[in-house]
Amino acid sequence: MTSSNIKPERAMLHQVIDRRLSGKNKSIGNRERFLRRYRDQIREAVRKAVGDRSIHDIEKGTDISLPKRDVSEPVFSHGPGGTREMVHPGNQEYVRGDRIPRPEGGGGGGNGSGASPDGSGEDDFVFRITREEFMNYFFDDLALPRLIRTQLLADAPEWKTRRAGFVSQGNPTSLHVVRSMRVALGRRIAMGGDARIELRKLEEYLRQLEKHDHTPPAEIAAVKAEIEVLRTRLKRVPFLDPFDLRYRNRVREPLPTSKAAMFCLMDVSGSMDEARKDLAKRFFILLYLFLTRHYQQTDVIFIRHHTQAAEVTEDEFFHATESGGTVVSSALTLMHEIIRERYMGSEWNIYGAQASDGDNWQQDSSKCRELLDVKLLPLCRYFAYVQVADEDQNLWEEYTRVRDANPHFAMQKIVTPAQIFPVFRDLFKKSVNP
Numbered sequence: 047m048t049s050s051n052i053k054p055e056r057a058m059l060h061q062v063i064d065r066r067l068s069g070k071n072k073s074i075g076n077r078e079r080f081l082r083r084y085r086d087q088i089r090e091a092v093r094k095a096v097g098d099r100s101i102h103d104i105e106k107g108t109d110i111s112l113p114k115r116d117v118s119e120p121v122f123s124h125g126p127g128g129t130r131e132m133v134h135p136g137n138q139e140y141v142r143g144d145r146i147p148r149p150e151g152g153g154g155g156g157n158g159s160g161a162s163p164d165g166s167g168e169d170d171f172v173f174r175i176t177r178e179e180f181m182n183y184f185f186d187d188l189a190l191p192r193l194i195r196t197q198l199l200a201d202a203p204e205w206k207t208r209r210a211g212f213v214s215q216g217n218p219t220s221l222h223v224v225r226s227m228r229v230a231l232g233r234r235i236a237m238g239g240d241a242r243i244e245l246r247k248l249e250e251y252l253r254q255l256e257k258h259d260h261t262p263p264a265e266i267a268a269v270k271a272e273i274e275v276l277r278t279r280l281k282r283v284p285f286l287d288p289f290d291l292r293y294r295n296r297v298r299e300p301l302p303t304s305k306a307a308m309f310c311l312m313d314v315s316g317s318m319d320e321a322r323k324d325l326a327k328r329f330f331i332l333l334y335l336f337l338t339r340h341y342q343q344t345d346v347i348f349i350r351h352h353t354q355a356a357e358v359t360e361d362e363f364f365h366a367t368e369s370g371g372t373v374v375s376s377a378l379t380l381m382h383e384i385i386r387e388r389y390m391g392s393e394w395n396i397y398g399a400q401a402s403d404g405d406n407w408q409q410d411s412s413k414c415r416e417l418l419d420v421k422l423l424p425l426c427r428y429f430a431y432v433q434v435a436d437e438d439q440n441l442w443e444e445y446t447r448v449r450d451a452n453p454h455f456a457m458q459k460i461v462t463p464a465q466i467f468p469v470f471r472d473l474f475k476k477s478v479n480p
Contacts, residue, residue, distance in 0.1 A: 233289070
């Protein structure tokens with residue numbers, strides 16, 4: 047059987063149309079390849095850029111400068127020696143027939159920018175990344191520590207749909223035309239293969255008989271009858287049979303769901319002046335951006351406290367101005383009550399982040415340590431404390447004892463806005479062994 051004896055099938059052409067908007071004179075495909083290729087250099091440039099901007103500008107895009115040596119491409123050039131003919135632009139120094147001396151060192155006519163021989167004077171490659179790209183690189187290597195994918199939820203499970211091959215029965219909208227035509231073609235070849243081979247032999251035999259004048263007419267008629275029988279048999283093979291239809295099969299699988307709750311505790315007492323409150327707010331704004339960007343299923347609970355603690359909304363947490371005395375344990379007690387009311391159970395990952403200047407009543411600081419050791423840390427997967435003052439207050443001393451006994455308790459100091467980003471990255475960096 048040769049390809050010339052098979053009826054050609056209609057070609058199935060597939061076209062993929064990318065309808066994503068692209069800026070003027072920009073190529074999305076080339077840009078994505080560039081970002082993937084120089085991912086490490088861009089991430090490092092983003093880390094340096096965030097130190098020079100305020101928290102309000104964190105989500106804006108920025109210009110990224112990469113050293114030219116990092117983005118240089120290999121090129122082919124002429125080596126020293128040899129005889130070459132070149133055409134130079136007009137000048138006032140040389141005339142036809144003059145010999146131009148070779149540059150010292152065997153190199154070309156310089157790098158065109160007045161740079162030093164080692165390339166240290168070359169301009170850096172500068173390009174702009176968008177707001178989304180900036181945030182992706184900034185939060186790329188951060189994660190909630192010790193986050194565990196917990197049990198399958200019985201009340202509201204999460205499902206993932208995946209392709210599972212093809213089936214012979216299904217919804218007409220799931221019909222896979224190309225697969226169906228492929229099966230139909232294979233079936234027609236299998237059912238008519240022997241008949242086509244026999245048909246070609248008989249047709250060749252008939253042509254040979256017709257070339258000879260002495261061939262009996264009865265023999266020619268018998269061969270034609272056999273040929274007609276084979277052609278009739280081939281015509282009965284359907285072009286497309288219901289057996290050939292193939293449908294895309296998709297199955298739903300339940301996914302382990304990670305349920306997390308982040309408690310944000312901020313001290314707004316009188317000892318927290320506006321500069322310290324601003325540092326605490328900047329830290330929590332960064333934390334809030336990180337959570338809402340990476341963990342859509344995470345509950346964020348905002349608690350402000352002075353002598354009394356209260357659960358507040360996001361707007362009140364960042365913009366309210368009331369102040370008073372300092373009783374830090376009130377916030378920890380309220381956090382424990384909320385956990386017992388809403389977030390008890392093995393399916394919840396509880397996190398806490400507290401910001402304070404460390405100034406507290408002496409007897410209350412020891413109470414805070416007991417609350418953390420006995421009630422909160424056994425329920426929390428991670429707790430981070432940030433002190434927005436450089437002095438070692440009594441609360442810092444008590445929390446130091448907590449940190450030494452609990453590896454999932456971390457504490458850092460923030461004194462200037464420039465320290466916010468390094469401290470944040472240190473507290474929420476990805477762990478190799480969560």
